[in-house]
Amino acid sequence: MPKQSINPEDWLAALDESGFRVTTVQxxxxxxxxxxxxxxxxxxxxxxxxxxxxxxxxxxxxxxxxKLENLGLIRRVHGYQGCSRFVPTLPELMxxxxxxxxxxxxxxxxxxxxxxxxxxxDASGHHIINSRLELFGACADCQQTD
Amino acid sequence: MPKQSINPEDWLAALDESGFRVTTVQxxxxxxxxxxxxxxxxxxxxxxxxxxxxxxxxxxxxxxxxKLENLGLIRRVHGYQGCSRFVPTLPELMxxxxxxxxxxxxxxxxxxxxxxxxxxxDASGHHIINSRLELFGACADCQQTD
DNA sequence: ATTGCTATTGATACCATGTATCAATAAGGT
DNA sequence: ACCTTATTGATACATGGTATCAATAGCAAT
Numbered sequence: 001m002p003k004q005s006i007n008p009e010d011w012l013a014a015l016d017e018s019g020f021r022v023t024t025v026q027x028x029x030x031x032x033x034x035x036x037x038x039x040x041x042x043x044x045x046x047x048x049x050x051x052x053x054x055x056x057x058x059x060x061x062x063x064x065x066x067k068l069e070n071l072g073l074i075r076r077v078h079g080y081q082g083c084s085r086f087v088p089t090l091p092e093l094m095x096x097x098x099x100x101x102x103x104x105x106x107x108x109x110x111x112x113x114x115x116x117x118x119x120x121x122d123a124s125g126h127h128i129i130n131s132r133l134e135l136f137g138a139c140a141d142c143q144q145t146d
Numbered sequence: 147m148p149k150q151s152i153n154p155e156d157w158l159a160a161l162d163e164s165g166f167r168v169t170t171v172q173x174x175x176x177x178x179x180x181x182x183x184x185x186x187x188x189x190x191x192x193x194x195x196x197x198x199x200x201x202x203x204x205x206x207x208x209x210x211x212x213k214l215e216n217l218g219l220i221r222r223v224h225g226y227q228g229c230s231r232f233v234p235t236l237p238e239l240m241x242x243x244x245x246x247x248x249x250x251x252x253x254x255x256x257x258x259x260x261x262x263x264x265x266x267x268d269a270s271g272h273h274i275i276n277s278r279l280e281l282f283g284a285c286a287d288c289q290q291t292d
Numbered sequence: 293a294t295t296g297c298t299a300t301t302g303a304t305a306c307c308a309t310g311t312a313t314c315a316a317t318a319a320g321g322t
Numbered sequence: 323a324c325c326t327t328a329t330t331g332a333t334a335c336a337t338g339g340t341a342t343c344a345a346t347a348g349c350a351a352t
Contacts, residue, residue, distance in 0.1 A: 020328080020329090021318085021319050021320075021327095021328060021329065022319080022320095023318080023319070023328090023329065023330080024318095025329085025330075026329095041309095042309085042310085043308095043309080055330095055331075056330090056331085057330060057331035057332070058310095058331085058332090059310090059311075059312090059330080059331070059332085059333095060329080060330055060331065062309090062310060062311075063311095063329085063330090076225075078224040078225070078229060078278065079222075079224070079278055082309095083224060083229040084309080084310090095266070097266075097270065097272055097274075099272070100275065106270065106272065108266060108269075108270060112262045112265055112266065113262065115262075116258045116259065116261075116262050117281070119258055120241070120243075120254060120258065120281065123254075124243065124252065124254060124286065125285075125286035125289075126243055126245070126252065126281070126283055126284065126285050126286055126289075127283045127284040127289055128243070128281050128282070128283040129246065129282055129283040129284065130281075130282050130283070131279070131280065131281050131282065132224065132225055132278070132279070132280045132282075133277070133278070133279045134277065134278045135263070135266065135272070135274050135276075135277050136274070136275055136276050136277065136278075137272055137273045137274040137275040137276070138272065138273040138275065139271075139272050140270065140271035140272055143271075143272075143273055166299080166300090167298095167299060167300065167347085167348050167349075168348080169299090169300065169301080169347080169348070170347095171300085171301075172300095187338095188338085188339085189338080201301095201302070202301090202302085203301060203302035203303070204302085204303090204339095205301080205302070205303085205304095205339090205340075205341090206300080206301055206302065208338090208339060208340075209300085209301090209340095228338095230338075230339090
């Protein structure tokens with residue numbers, strides 16, 4: 001459902017550029033996150049990783065998830081089966097919609113959010129440094145089959 | 147900083163109307179949440195509760211927090227010192243701003259968010275059932291003292 | 293007021309999720 | 323191929339939250 005596709009090579013390049021070593025665990029996990037249509041927990045990613053790389057350690061996955069989040073390559077989804085699931089990020093598409101029915105993530109253009117933030121700064125006098133917007137509901141596909 | 151004040155009696159009435167018994171623990175905890183300007187964790191609320199009511203149990207506080215959240219009287223703040231702090235809710239003021247400097251919550255009128263949701267529904271075809279918006283930054287007061 | 297029913301509570305034990313430690317491994321520059 | 327050191331995997335640990343269950347206390351009816 002993402003309108004842009006995610007390129008695992010770009011993620012490896014991002015790790016490399018940030019001075020991290022490129023390892024097989026990373027390749028494995030990046031592949032898992034980049035191709036998942038659904039929010040994944042670290043535990044789920046661990047299960048998935050061990051299918052292609054059985055000796056993958058649990059702590060390693062948690063460390064990797066943290067690293068990917070810090071680099072802005074994945075983002076945490078709050079309020080959907082807890083607060084510990086992650087989806088890949090897509091540049092310029094910071095408005096996240098999660099379908100409560102099929103669970104898929106859709107990424108929407110951030111312009112309306114940018115406008116809202118601008119408006120709020122003007123109206124309140126606060127300086128807004130970052131924001132979190134998540135939308136939940138029934139996606140266009142699931143509405144038709146209800 | 148909340149522009150409306152919160153009335154603990156209304157909360158007790160809400161519990162009563164929902165068929166729950168009104169107890170002293172509830173009064174204690176409602177007072178704590180209704181008067182806090184800062185997001186509080188369950189653990190912090192427990193500490194506060196025991197000052198006026200020493201034998202208050204930990205599990206009771208967790209249960210109460212869950213109940214208040216379910217009733218919509220408090221709301222969870224995500225991404226500010228974890229995902230387990232709560233602020234009281236204020237009707238019609240669903241846009242939450244948290245100052246990263248002083249930690250206080252400010253509540254903003256939801257109209258811009260309602261507009262954004264309407265626009266997104268029209269543009270995407272998704273039906274939006276609920277949303278979560280949090281804004282973080284430097285509040286008007288804290289900017290002046292920087 | 294007293295009683296009886298049952299929701300709520302407090303104490304404890306428990307579980308899940310995530311983190312610190314540390315020896316072994318493997319990137320990657322030389 | 324070698325050396326340095328970041329990364330890994332296994333284990334133990336910490337934290338935050340939940341299940342259990344006997345004791346307590348709301349509240350409605352008498």
